[in-house]
Amino acid sequence: MTVEIAARHSRSEITGYPNYHQVSDLGVVQFRHSYDDDLLGHILKRALEIKEMHADKRQLNLNYIRDAASHIPEINDLLHSPRRMEVAEKLSGTRLEPYPISIISSIITFTSARPEDGAITWHADGVPVTELIPLSIIDPQGGELELYRGSADEGLYRAHSGEEIPQDRIISIQHREGFSVLGQLMRLMHRVRPMTRGYRITLNLNFRSAEKPFIDDNTMCYLAADNPDFEWQNAYIEDVKARQLPAYLRSISAASP
Numbered sequence: 001m002t003v004e005i006a007a008r009h010s011r012s013e014i015t016g017y018p019n020y021h022q023v024s025d026l027g028v029v030q031f032r033h034s035y036d037d038d039l040l041g042h043i044l045k046r047a048l049e050i051k052e053m054h055a056d057k058r059q060l061n062l063n064y065i066r067d068a069a070s071h072i073p074e075i076n077d078l079l080h081s082p083r084r085m086e087v088a089e090k091l092s093g094t095r096l097e098p099y100p101i102s103i104i105s106s107i108i109t110f111t112s113a114r115p116e117d118g119a120i121t122w123h124a125d126g127v128p129v130t131e132l133i134p135l136s137i138i139d140p141q142g143g144e145l146e147l148y149r150g151s152a153d154e155g156l157y158r159a160h161s162g163e164e165i166p167q168d169r170i171i172s173i174q175h176r177e178g179f180s181v182l183g184q185l186m187r188l189m190h191r192v193r194p195m196t197r198g199y200r201i202t203l204n205l206n207f208r209s210a211e212k213p214f215i216d217d218n219t220m221c222y223l224a225a226d227n228p229d230f231e232w233q234n235a236y237i238e239d240v241k242a243r244q245l246p247a248y249l250r251s252i253s254a255a256s257p
């Protein structure tokens, strides 16, 4: 399987040191995808139709449709595509599975200079691994994915103190139609550079480790900030009981001397 790579940075290269809380050394990789244009076009058309009713901006200046596959069932063709999983596993170097909590397993984000949209501010993801698939990019100025070189904890301290993050500490990736960005953005500080012109609509499909599903930063508080109805809490707790906890106990018993 040959995949055309446009940009690639390992996680240890970005942070500057080896990481423990990670699914692999995947940092970020931009690659040419092979998804069906008609399918992506349909998802885009439906996203625009339901945006007003289903997109909300609740935190971090991010306007997005939650649980996108429930509103646009054709997204499931991508979410569960064996070929897509195969490429993601090859690029990340580990076994993955689609993220199980439906409110965040597939979302559609709207980035622009308009006040109802926005560009997500400096943060680190709750989900371990994400694939960003641009559905439409129109006349962009700004809108690049920017990653902080160094520790996310240090970066977030600097950003939240009001410090301007210097350019030499930023890795910038310009989104391109036809190319996905696969990133392990948990505990990597990143943002979308504010857009001063243009528009981007992006399908985000999330993953976690199949063997270590407990490696995850989606606390209930973080999820609730975006989804305050708590309708997802039973699915969350069931997942901890059935998948995360057994895998965690196996991993610590395998690691003990």
Ligand SMILES: [Fe+2]
Residues within 6 Å of the ligand: 120, 123, 124, 125, 185, 190
């Ligand atoms: Fe993010």
